[in-house]
Amino acid sequence: MEKFQTLVSTAVPLQVEDVDTDQIIPARFLKATTRDGFGENLFRDWRYNPDGSLKEDFVLNNPKYSGDILVGGKNFGSGSSREHAAWAIRDYPFKVVVSSFFADIFKGNALNNGLLPVQVSEEFLSKIFNAIEADPKAELKVDLENQAITLVSTGESENFEISEYKKVCLLNGYDDIDYILSKKAEILEFEKNQVKF
Amino acid sequence: MAKTLFEKVWDAHIVHKIDDSTEILYIDRHLVHEVTSPQAFAGLEKRGIEVFRTQNTVATPDHNVPTKDQHLPIQEELSRLQVAKLKDNCEKYGVQMFGLGHPNHGIVHIIGPELGITQPGMTIVCGDSHTSTHGAFGAIAFGIGTSQVESVLATQCLLQSKPKTMKIQIDGELGKGVLSKDIILYIISQISSSGGTGYFVEYCGSAIESLSMEARMTVCNMSIEMGARGGMIAPDQTTFNYIEGREHAPKGENWEKAVAYWKSLKTDEGAKFDKELYIKAEDIGPMVTYGTNPGMGVRVDSHIPTLDKIEGENNRITFKKSLDYMGFNPGDNMIGKKIDWVFIGSCTNGRIEDLRIFADYVKGKKKADHVNDLIVPGSKQVENQARAEGLDKIIEEAGFKFREPGCSACLAMNEDKVPKGQYSISTSNRNFEGRQGPGARTILASPLTVAAAAINGYITNVAEEV
Numbered sequence: 001m002e003k004f005q006t007l008v009s010t011a012v013p014l015q016v017e018d019v020d021t022d023q024i025i026p027a028r029f030l031k032a033t034t035r036d037g038f039g040e041n042l043f044r045d046w047r048y049n050p051d052g053s054l055k056e057d058f059v060l061n062n063p064k065y066s067g068d069i070l071v072g073g074k075n076f077g078s079g080s081s082r083e084h085a086a087w088a089i090r091d092y093p094f095k096v097v098v099s100s101f102f103a104d105i106f107k108g109n110a111l112n113n114g115l116l117p118v119q120v121s122e123e124f125l126s127k128i129f130n131a132i133e134a135d136p137k138a139e140l141k142v143d144l145e146n147q148a149i150t151l152v153s154t155g156e157s158e159n160f161e162i163s164e165y166k167k168v169c170l171l172n173g174y175d176d177i178d179y180i181l182s183k184k185a186e187i188l189e190f191e192k193n194q195v196k197f
Numbered sequence: 198m199a200k201t202l203f204e205k206v207w208d209a210h211i212v213h214k215i216d217d218s219t220e221i222l223y224i225d226r227h228l229v230h231e232v233t234s235p236q237a238f239a240g241l242e243k244r245g246i247e248v249f250r251t252q253n254t255v256a257t258p259d260h261n262v263p264t265k266d267q268h269l270p271i272q273e274e275l276s277r278l279q280v281a282k283l284k285d286n287c288e289k290y291g292v293q294m295f296g297l298g299h300p301n302h303g304i305v306h307i308i309g310p311e312l313g314i315t316q317p318g319m320t321i322v323c324g325d326s327h328t329s330t331h332g333a334f335g336a337i338a339f340g341i342g343t344s345q346v347e348s349v350l351a352t353q354c355l356l357q358s359k360p361k362t363m364k365i366q367i368d369g370e371l372g373k374g375v376l377s378k379d380i381i382l383y384i385i386s387q388i389s390s391s392g393g394t395g396y397f398v399e400y401c402g403s404a405i406e407s408l409s410m411e412a413r414m415t416v417c418n419m420s421i422e423m424g425a426r427g428g429m430i431a432p433d434q435t436t437f438n439y440i441e442g443r444e445h446a447p448k449g450e451n452w453e454k455a456v457a458y459w460k461s462l463k464t465d466e467g468a469k470f471d472k473e474l475y476i477k478a479e480d481i482g483p484m485v486t487y488g489t490n491p492g493m494g495v496r497v498d499s500h501i502p503t504l505d506k507i508e509g510e511n512n513r514i515t516f517k518k519s520l521d522y523m524g525f526n527p528g529d530n531m532i533g534k535k536i537d538w539v540f541i542g543s544c545t546n547g548r549i550e551d552l553r554i555f556a557d558y559v560k561g562k563k564k565a566d567h568v569n570d571l572i573v574p575g576s577k578q579v580e581n582q583a584r585a586e587g588l589d590k591i592i593e594e595a596g597f598k599f600r601e602p603g604c605s606a607c608l609a610m611n612e613d614k615v616p617k618g619q620y621s622i623s624t625s626n627r628n629f630e631g632r633q634g635p636g637a638r639t640i641l642a643s644p645l646t647v648a649a650a651a652i653n654g655y656i657t658n659v660a661e662e663v
Binding site: 016017018020022023026027028030031032033034035045050073074075078079080081082083084086101102103104105108109112113163164165166175176177179180181183184186187190191194195197 | 212213215216218219221223232233235236239240244246260261275276278279282316324325326328340341342343344345347348351352353354355356358360390391394395421424426447451452454455458490511512514515518608609610617627629630631632635636
């Protein structure tokens, strides 16, 4: 996994609540057997007409907006456990998703793929949306080490939560499996003591 | 210290504590399907490691499979390749797989319980959010992403943060025509599609205790639709009766030991939950959804909320967007809405009891002419049981086709799709935009409410009929 470094970037505002994983990547695009290329179908049915032409009014198709950060409404990533949703966003490529509330499984999947979910307050989320609306080139700074997100133009900042373990993983590009594999002896010991029927 | 059911099972599976918020949790059973596993197996190959505990792992293809002519090759190329990839991976790594046509084949969350693989006190995972189904047995069961599928294949363990606990207690007697699907749709309509996020739910109370295992599975199945990590119900005699004698159930002396242990799996008196919700069974009626998330549901005898009932500008925008998609107006009655498609099936309502309810209602009646149907058993065992009981005949005499097992129109990854703009009343679990096909409009309901709509061609209140 790629190491996560402090990021300063413009952002794409997706001002919709309850963005579910079927919108992020519809089930019919889950048939690949590799992790690559899902970005192409990110938000497929919001982004494209059935004939494949672009829906001009969708924010990803608006040339005004660009950047490594996606900003979504509350309850982002609800629904299915498909990790393809995190892959699609990372592959687009976004490196950070900001929302005031994330669905549980999506959040875990994002963290396992070097995609940082940054949960901010409702108020700060509104400030971000307003700042981007006023100036599409408004930049956000995401500092994982200090767990802070800042609106660069005004300097307004908020801290965000992340487990210490996951922070170390993201900063160093480690994954869970290497860590668990290093505890093999404890797993074997656990199995030995487990009551089985 | 007094513990909740959830805490008892969770604590019994901690292998290693990293810090206050992160633990390595041992996983007893891993269910695998074709969609979320290929990249995980590829990960094992890249690391040069094997499946750690093949005996704890079982696989079946379900999401991609057609529900007719399963003896023929799958026509859609990508689906065929994904199903073939699962078979290759299972053969290569020595994982047991039940393929199409096998007597144990079916939707992963249907076959786990019916084979006795799902047992109280276990930790069970699958790369599918509806893994919460297995919580009906007093197991901690939840959906995981593909990186975690790889983790469990490689180590039989997962890194997890412990969720908070929520009790949802439902006491009283359910009214006429009210099924367990209505209970869970009612709960989600009360606490919203994100109200359970961060929690693991325990369902209890006399209304829950009165339910069959099939009905309990429907409740737990949709725990994820309120955002909860999972939901569980304490095992009792109903649970033990269901499990006894199934293929993977403990036998003989082990059975006695197992039941003795399972009986200890209940929340101690005085144990604390982080959140508690109390519901009167009498308040629940037959439910339908009107919007594009499962929290947007109402009693069928009620109506879609009017705009002034929706608080907050952002919520109103989302509400209006949702109704526009559905082609409904605020304040509309749900009774009388015309239906184009009916879907009976899925891991939510694809069990034998659901088919019995459907068949019992349509017996001697005729499907409305304009209604298209997908009547899909959840597994080969369910299909065979339905045939043995003659349900297939009843269903076909009423003008429906009885199909072969799979996820079918729950998620439109296979041939079974609802066309753009058409209304589908469905026993599945999600009414998201495009869930049953691009542009399809989904109304979630119980098998009984769906059966009535299939005969009438529009939504009715089954409470007035039965």
